[in-house]
Amino acid sequence: MRSLSITAALVCLALLNSAFAEEKLSMSDADKAMYAELLDNNPAEMEVSEGEQLFGALIGTAGYAKMLGVKEKDLPKYIAGFPRYVEPAKKVVTLAQTIQMAAAASEKPVPKLESKEMVKMSAYVKSIANGQKTNIDVKANKHMAEMMKLGQEVFEERRGGRGLSCNNCHSMDIVGQRLRMQPLPDLGAKETAAAGTWPAYRMTQSQMVTLDKRMQQCMKNALLAEIPLGSKEIVALEVYVTNKTKGNAISVPSVKR
Ligand code: HEC
Structure with a gap:
């Protein structure tokens, strides 16, 4: 069978x-x-830095941590646990959704999930947890x-x-x-x-x-x-x-x- x-x-x-x-x-x-070459020189690194700038201009890590109710220094470990339940959303969300929440909370334009900006920003936010172990x-x-x-x-x-x-x-x-x-x-x-x-x-x-x-x-x-x-x-x-x-x-x- x-x-x-x-x-x-x-x-x-x-x-x-x-x-x-x-x-x-x-x-x-x-x-x-090409794969080996890209590992050494990953074009996405550039987009992650762009994401850092976009995120900094829109929210910044201090405001982001505050919205999530965590200390800024605890962000890496916290980010390593997504998707997770977050109190302000009252549901389980992805990192990209938390970026939307933080933008809305500070009355900034809310980036669409499909947008290039969101891909860059969510990659940057995830990279804050680089080196951490996924702890969902x-x-x-x-x-x-x-x-x-x-x-x-x-x-x-x-x-x-x-x-x-x-x-x-x-x-x-x-x-x-x-x-x-x-x-x-x-x-x-x-x-x-x-x-x-x-x-x-x-x-x-x-x-x-x-x-x-x-x-x-x-x-x-x-x-x-x-x-x-x-x-x-x-x-x-x-x-x-x-x-x-x-x-x-x-x-x-x-x-x-
Ligand atoms: C017809 C076969 C097929 C189906 C059905 C399929 N996948 Fe895949 N998936 C693949 C193949 C083949 C790859 C790797 C392709 C490559 O290396 O480019 C892949 C890669 C992936 C990866 C990336 C793995 C990595 O490298 O990190 C994820 C995640 C994934 N699939 C999730 C899903 C999910 C979720 C579904 C159902 C909605 C799904 N796949 C349905 C064939 C399939």
Whole structure:
């Protein structure tokens, strides 16, 4: 039964060829060289510094810490625990959403989640926690427990024309197999460490991408309707995926294929 369902999933994956046509196959030697080069000289570093300036002009770390109700010196550790329940929002939110909250609290224009400015600012804020270990706590309170449960449901739900779920490509049964020569990453593996490595510079897109955007790109590739940024479901997915590599060190921005 088990091997049957794996076979069925692989057949589905084979059918996805066209959807992945625009994705490059696994890394060529030239791509590997480029990857090494980018690690040394990551173009996203520049965007993170721009994010620092934008964030400084809009809010600043002192105002941000105050809005969150934490001491400024405790920010790195606190930031390493997102998505988390925050009292002023009365719900579980992402870092990007806290930037929106802080902007609103100081009566500044609220940046859109999709905007380039937000990608830069959220990368900067996350980088404040560089070197910290991801310390998300899905048992901290009932809100987190609920979001963890919802995240798992969304991860396992089969959707779209092909009836695929995230789990079909990212379950332990199947990881390490290849889709059009592209290895399917185990989202819980240390090397992948999805939690601590986004926002990242994506080589295939020549730009910095956030974790929620990255998950939307998977949805698009697998022909699943995209779950909107800021929705409860995408925050829940981020909780679930982040929890998989809890404890890994944060290093932002990283470089991804
Ligand atoms: C059809 C197969 C497929 C489906 C379905 C799929 N993914 Fe992926 N996913 C991939 C592949 C292949 C990669 C790696 C691609 C690469 O290296 O560029 C990936 C990469 C990722 C990454 C980045 C991992 C890293 O390097 O940090 C995340 C996060 C992710 N997927 C989440 C999801 C989520 C959430 C869903 C469900 C909404 C999903 N994926 C559905 C195939 C899939």
